[in-house]
Amino acid sequence: xxxxxxxxxxxxxxxxPDGLDAGEPIDxxxxxxxxxxxxxxxxxxxxxxxxxxxxxxxMVRVEEEMAIDERRFETLWGLTGGRRVSKTRHLxxxxxxLTAELDVYAGALEGLLTAEIEFPSVAASEAFTPPAWLGPExxxxxxxxxxxxxxxxxxxxxx
Amino acid sequence: xxxxxxxxxxxxxxxxPDGLDAGEPIDxxxxxxxxxxxxxxxxxxxxxxxxxxxxxxxMVRVEEEMAIDERRFETLWGLTGGRRVSKTRHLxxxxxxLTAELDVYAGALEGLLTAEIEFPSVAASEAFTPPAWLGPExxxxxxxxxxxxxxxxxxxxxx
Numbered sequence: 551x552x553x554x555x556x557x558x559x560x561x562x563x564x565x566x567p568d569g570l571d572a573g574e575p576i577d578x579x580x581x582x583x584x585x586x587x588x589x590x591x592x593x594x595x596x597x598x599x600x601x602x603x604x605x606x607x608x609m610v611r612v613e614e615e616m617a618i619d620e621r622r623f624e625t626l627w628g629l630t631g632g633r634r635v636s637k638t639r640h641l642x643x644x645x646x647x648l649t650a651e652l653d654v655y656a657g658a659l660e661g662l663l664t665a666e667i668e669f670p671s672v673a674a675s676e677a678f679t680p681p682a683w684l685g686p687e688x689x690x691x692x693x694x695x696x697x698x699x700x701x702x703x704x705x706x707x708x709x
Numbered sequence: 710x711x712x713x714x715x716x717x718x719x720x721x722x723x724x725x726p727d728g729l730d731a732g733e734p735i736d737x738x739x740x741x742x743x744x745x746x747x748x749x750x751x752x753x754x755x756x757x758x759x760x761x762x763x764x765x766x767x768m769v770r771v772e773e774e775m776a777i778d779e780r781r782f783e784t785l786w787g788l789t790g791g792r793r794v795s796k797t798r799h800l801x802x803x804x805x806x807l808t809a810e811l812d813v814y815a816g817a818l819e820g821l822l823t824a825e826i827e828f829p830s831v832a833a834s835e836a837f838t839p840p841a842w843l844g845p846e847x848x849x850x851x852x853x854x855x856x857x858x859x860x861x862x863x864x865x866x867x868x
């Protein structure tokens with residue numbers, strides 16, 4: 551398995567599970583996205599504010615992250631209108647030393663909840679039995695990628 | 710006159726004037742440009758490498774410039790294929806304490822030369838008599854803006 555490959559599964563969530571932590575607010579806005587998939591975004595996660603440039607789909611993807619200060623974040627955030635995702639991320643421990651990242655969306659995406667689980671191996675991902683609070687699986691469904699949610703909003707026909 | 714307003718005129722140049730300085734190479738590439746005009750570019754000018762975010766046309770334009778190191782510039786430059794301008798900028802002193810910035814383009818824009826002159830006032834810009842080496846004026850012609858040249862190349866019908 552090449553380094554840097556992530557094995558993840560993603561699910562919709564219908565109801566917030568009990569006993570959640572306070573969560574961490576995440577604001578993510580796209581400054582611009584090129585036709586070839588290069589994207590430039592700003593993100594605030596807790597106190598950390600960064601600007602990230604990512605290449606489009608390719609064998610070797612480029613990702614460059616730069617810390618920016620709060621003043622600069624606020625200025626650049628103002629340029630991302632109509633291309634934003636705001637959510638609160640909760641970490642939920644699962645059996646087998648796994649963790650679900652539950653994202654509770656706000657703003658235009660209010661009502662949407664997704665959960666992502668990262669696995670140490672393909673075998674572990676295939677052996678995973680989703681707990682009852684996880685809804686339909688949307689792994690690989692591009693409509694639920696951050697960029698698609700920011701640009702196109704919540705899918706109408708969620709499945 | 711509000712601060713920050715630039716009064717500039719731009720001309721095509723047919724022949725490189727005699728006695729030029731060595732000039733300074735400028736490489737500029739666009740990472741991504743949004744539909745509303747937000748653009749993100751990287752630029753190397755001499756030894757200086759920066760990433761700049763600019764808002765689209767608006768009463769108050771935002772421009773945020775961040776210094777990046779050479780390693781990061783090279784990585785990001787690799788994402789700007791098909792959206793680049795490379796040129797050498799020469800400074801040419803003119804009468805009346807004015808300076809022409811002569812840009813001699815290279816690569817896909819080889820053969821194109823433009824000169825820009827900034828004026829201290831509207832009156833000075835109107836009183837300006839172009840020296841003989843300046844060709845047709847293209848002030849305000851968006852086809853010769855850096856972004857347009859990077860994306861669309863040299864205009865076919867230059868005038």
